[in-house]
Amino acid sequence: MLSDRAGLPAGRAGLPSDRAGLPGELAAVRAGADLPAEPADRAGLPIEPGLLPLSTEQAAITQGYMLRHWQFPVLLRLPFDVEPALLSRALGFVADRHEPLRMRLVACPDGVVRQRIGAPGGLIPVAVHEPRAGVTVERLVAELSRVPLDVWGAGPVRAAVLRRAVPGSGCDVLLIVHHLAWDNWCRDILVGELSAAYRAVLAGRRPVLPRLRTSWSAHVAAQHAAGAELSGGQLEYWRDLVSDSSSVPKLARATEIGSLGWAGSVAAPAPAAGTAGRIALFARTARVTTAAVWQTLLLSALAEEYQCDDFLYYFMHHGRDRPGSDALIGFFARSIVLRHQVDPAADLAARCRATLLATGRGIERSAPPYTITRLSRELDESLYRPEGRLAHPLSQITVNVRLAGPQPGGAAVGPAGGGPANAANAANTADRANVADPADAEGGGSAFAVRKSKLWFWIDIADRPCLSASYDRRRFPDAFVASVLRRVVAAADEVAAA
Numbered sequence: 001m002l003s004d005r006a007g008l009p010a011g012r013a014g015l016p017s018d019r020a021g022l023p024g025e026l027a028a029v030r031a032g033a034d035l036p037a038e039p040a041d042r043a044g045l046p047i048e049p050g051l052l053p054l055s056t057e058q059a060a061i062t063q064g065y066m067l068r069h070w071q072f073p074v075l076l077r078l079p080f081d082v083e084p085a086l087l088s089r090a091l092g093f094v095a096d097r098h099e100p101l102r103m104r105l106v107a108c109p110d111g112v113v114r115q116r117i118g119a120p121g122g123l124i125p126v127a128v129h130e131p132r133a134g135v136t137v138e139r140l141v142a143e144l145s146r147v148p149l150d151v152w153g154a155g156p157v158r159a160a161v162l163r164r165a166v167p168g169s170g171c172d173v174l175l176i177v178h179h180l181a182w183d184n185w186c187r188d189i190l191v192g193e194l195s196a197a198y199r200a201v202l203a204g205r206r207p208v209l210p211r212l213r214t215s216w217s218a219h220v221a222a223q224h225a226a227g228a229e230l231s232g233g234q235l236e237y238w239r240d241l242v243s244d245s246s247s248v249p250k251l252a253r254a255t256e257i258g259s260l261g262w263a264g265s266v267a268a269p270a271p272a273a274g275t276a277g278r279i280a281l282f283a284r285t286a287r288v289t290t291a292a293v294w295q296t297l298l299l300s301a302l303a304e305e306y307q308c309d310d311f312l313y314y315f316m317h318h319g320r321d322r323p324g325s326d327a328l329i330g331f332f333a334r335s336i337v338l339r340h341q342v343d344p345a346a347d348l349a350a351r352c353r354a355t356l357l358a359t360g361r362g363i364e365r366s367a368p369p370y371t372i373t374r375l376s377r378e379l380d381e382s383l384y385r386p387e388g389r390l391a392h393p394l395s396q397i398t399v400n401v402r403l404a405g406p407q408p409g410g411a412a413v414g415p416a417g418g419g420p421a422n423a424a425n426a427a428n429t430a431d432r433a434n435v436a437d438p439a440d441a442e443g444g445g446s447a448f449a450v451r452k453s454k455l456w457f458w459i460d461i462a463d464r465p466c467l468s469a470s471y472d473r474r475r476f477p478d479a480f481v482a483s484v485l486r487r488v489v490a491a492a493d494e495v496a497a498a
Contacts, residue, residue: 100181213324268485
């Protein structure tokens with residue numbers, strides 16, 4: 001076990017002292033102020049050489065609320081103490097491998113935002129927070145997570161060691177990463193590489209990790225080589241998908257909550273013991289992925305709750321569709337719009353196969369230059385009536401299914417070889433994403449961008465599946481969301497019992 005080094009002097013190895021600079025920032029956040037969203041105007045200056053364009057996914061979140069607040073807190077609860085200086089070196093080694101952790105946004109004179117990838121070999125500063133009376137780790141994490149990251153200057157990563165009150169009981173490591181450099185697929189990559197790197201530097205060795213097959217720069221270059229417009233095949237597919245506006249209702253129910261605030265969150269009761277294993281067995285029998293079964297059960301529950309057998313919903317997948325990209329840290333997550341149509345004559349196995357097929361097809365057609373924003377722009381003519389009123393009632397619901405570990409039967413999580421040929425598996429490994437305040441109108445006039453999404457369903461598949469939802473309580477009553485989740489769990493237990 002490492003000794004407690006809480007008494008390290010400020011500035012050692014470039015590390016800030018405990019809570020350095022944070023009280024003022026926290027006070028500003030509590031007062032409702034944001035850190036600067038972008039630097040001062042640079043008009044007239046030459047464009048810096050060597051800058052990298054933003055990826056199609058990054059470009060969608062470089063404005064307003066998303067840019068200032070879409071950041072992920074990653075909390076590691078450790079049974080041992082951590083030396084901050086060694087942790088800083090280990091984080092630096094991981095950042096050397098993954099360019100997004102070294103990126104900074106640059107506002108160029110031509111009005112285009114690009115990214116600068118910093119040189120490798122640097123350290124990521126690690127702050128140290130001593131325990132404070134009456135302040136739980138959950139409260140401290142919430143406070144630190146509310147401080148916006150400065151992606152124009154300091155970078156997309158902030159790290160801290162949170163000491164515990166009982167010496168020798170371990171510590172917590174908090175990493176806060178901006179969505180520009182991160183999606184939830186990255187968590188396992190980061191934790192695995194950081195653990196190996198920390199063990200190596202603790203032993204006085206240089207970390208040795210498997211060689212990456214590609215890089216973030218190569219990924220972005222390949223995206224931009226694909227052009228800026230949707231292909232004819234893509235456009236035809238998506239136009240056909242959303243063309244029948246008369247039969248596809250908008251899944252939203254308005255409600256007035258008063259002063260309780262917009263953000264709701266609820267978790268479903270845990271399924272019965274053994275349900276997960278039996279669902280996996282059913283999936284093998286039905287020749288689908290386990291995730292496809294859970295996804296279908298959730299869609300069926302929505303259809304029952306709404307008494308609606310034909311609707312649109314959003315699905316977010318990991319977007320890692322190039323060889324080697326499954327091992328990279330970065331923002332790859334891609335959201336697509338899909339249609340769920342209930343066939344009353346089909347049994348559950350057939351419905352699961354239909355879900356898997358539809359999701360796979362959608363993913364195959366979501367390769368860059370596809371984005372939800374670009375799709376909405378290219379479909380504006382079919383989405384809006386001449387008087388400017390929205391003609392197609394888009395969904396406000398996103399469904400996410402995230403696999404935890406390999407699927408039963410040995411199927412690997414993620415795209416085998418990284419290509420679209422394995423889209424059926426890729427379709428059912430999805431990221432969680434932070435939910436922006438839907439009242440924030442800074443996202444622009446895109447029908448998809450403004451209306452997506454007010455309700456997120458998350459399903460984590462593990463030994464004991466976890467079902468939860470985050471939602472806009474002004475649109476969706478608590479009882480409605482809880483009822484949908486209960487339906488899913490009841491249906492899963494029913495499948496398991498059968």
